[in-house]
Amino acid sequence: MEGNNHNSTSSAVISATSFALHLPEPDVQIVTSGGLRIPTHSSILAMASPVLENIIERPRKHRSSVRVIPILGVPSDAVSAFVGYLYSSRCTEEQMEKYGIHLLALSHVYSVPQLKQRCTRGVSQRLTIENVVDVLQLARLCDAPDLYLKCMKLVSANFKAVEQTEGWKFIQGHDPWLELEILQFMDEAESRKKRTRRLKEEQSLYLQLSEAMECLEHIYTEGCTNVGPYDVEPAKRMGPCNKYTTCQGVQLLIKHFALCKRRANGGGCSRCKRMWQLLRLHSSICDQLESCRVPLCRQFKLKAQQQKMCDAAKWKLLVRRVVSAKAMSSLSLPKRKREELRETMGCHVLKTFRFC
Numbered sequence: 001m002e003g004n005n006h007n008s009t010s011s012a013v014i015s016a017t018s019f020a021l022h023l024p025e026p027d028v029q030i031v032t033s034g035g036l037r038i039p040t041h042s043s044i045l046a047m048a049s050p051v052l053e054n055i056i057e058r059p060r061k062h063r064s065s066v067r068v069i070p071i072l073g074v075p076s077d078a079v080s081a082f083v084g085y086l087y088s089s090r091c092t093e094e095q096m097e098k099y100g101i102h103l104l105a106l107s108h109v110y111s112v113p114q115l116k117q118r119c120t121r122g123v124s125q126r127l128t129i130e131n132v133v134d135v136l137q138l139a140r141l142c143d144a145p146d147l148y149l150k151c152m153k154l155v156s157a158n159f160k161a162v163e164q165t166e167g168w169k170f171i172q173g174h175d176p177w178l179e180l181e182i183l184q185f186m187d188e189a190e191s192r193k194k195r196t197r198r199l200k201e202e203q204s205l206y207l208q209l210s211e212a213m214e215c216l217e218h219i220y221t222e223g224c225t226n227v228g229p230y231d232v233e234p235a236k237r238m239g240p241c242n243k244y245t246t247c248q249g250v251q252l253l254i255k256h257f258a259l260c261k262r263r264a265n266g267g268g269c270s271r272c273k274r275m276w277q278l279l280r281l282h283s284s285i286c287d288q289l290e291s292c293r294v295p296l297c298r299q300f301k302l303k304a305q306q307q308k309m310c311d312a313a314k315w316k317l318l319v320r321r322v323v324s325a326k327a328m329s330s331l332s333l334p335k336r337k338r339e340e341l342r343e344t345m346g347c348h349v350l351k352t353f354r355f356c
């Protein structure tokens with residue numbers, strides 16, 4: 001008989017407890033699907049489980065007879081382990097390994113919250129691709145939200161493999177609602193991921209622009225490598241610049257802007273447009289009135305005062321984001337991450353941004 005071993009364990013627990021607590025003779029028999037009869041004490045069962053308490057307190061025809069409570073639908077050894085837990089508040093790792101899902105179901109049905117917690121943890125540590133769909137169904141039936149979420153995450157991270165399992169094939173045929181729930185969860189997880197990625201990309205763009213702004217001032221005030229204001233000696237501007245990762249890129253753009261023929265002809269040179277936008281952005285952020293040395297700073301300021309630009313709201317939003325990007329990043333990222341971000345910026349900074 002498969003139940004013998006564990007039955008004797010639970011009987012040992014029960015008789016040890018009886019001895020310790022001076023319990024009377026067992027007055028309830030629990031009967032399993034496998035035909036196992038486990039002698040138990042109504043007082044212990046009632047204390048451990050309000051559901052069993054209700055069953056015990058139901059009026060009966062013959063007061064004297066031993067009450068029989070069937071616990072069916074799970075292996076006899078799982079019932080043994082369950083009864084053992086009711087007496088001792090303990091179950092072994094081996095029992096958890098073998099009967100974790102049965103014990104979870106029993107702890108839910110008979111309202112034994114500590115055991116339910118233990119099983120939720122135990123079962124979630126033993127999740128596999130093979131059993132995840134079954135456990136998911138059980139978690140839903142037993143109202144175990146932590147376990148449910150863990151299953152959903154495992155399914156959506158390994159969907160290709162899960163699709164091949166018997167469990168998945170079963171719910172496809174028998175539980176279209178659960179199938180729909182899983183697909184919806186995966187869809188939402190995907191769009192959450194996309195949203196986070198997009199936010200990260202935007203934040204890094206604003207950060208790049210914010211650094212490009214500092215870099216513009218640095219070049220036009222101190223000069224760097226071989227670009228700089230006319231009154232600063234080129235000899236003092238020896239490079240390469242290690243102050244800003246964007247410096248090289250900005251310098252190239254400045255040189256291009258000075259020499260580009262298409263700009264002079266009024267053509268649509270994209271690099272010149274970028275430079276133009278950088279200068280305009282600088283002017284929107286710059287608070288030095290007369291002393292600023294960045295080209296066109298005052299002209300842009302005047303123009304902005306004279307005419308309400310058509311895209312004023314959008315532009316202001318951009319300016320605000322660039323200004324706050326640096327503060328945000330230094331608050332939210334650890335130092336190592338900030339440095340990584342700087343690395344990735346490199347000279348690409350001016351190739352990647354778009355306005356409007």
Ligand SMILES: [Zn+2]
Binds near residue numbers: 224243244
């Ligand atoms: Zn520099």
Ligand SMILES: [Zn+2]
Binds near residue numbers: 261
């Ligand atoms: Zn150009």
Ligand SMILES: [Zn+2]
Binds near residue numbers: 282287288292294298
């Ligand atoms: Zn300025």
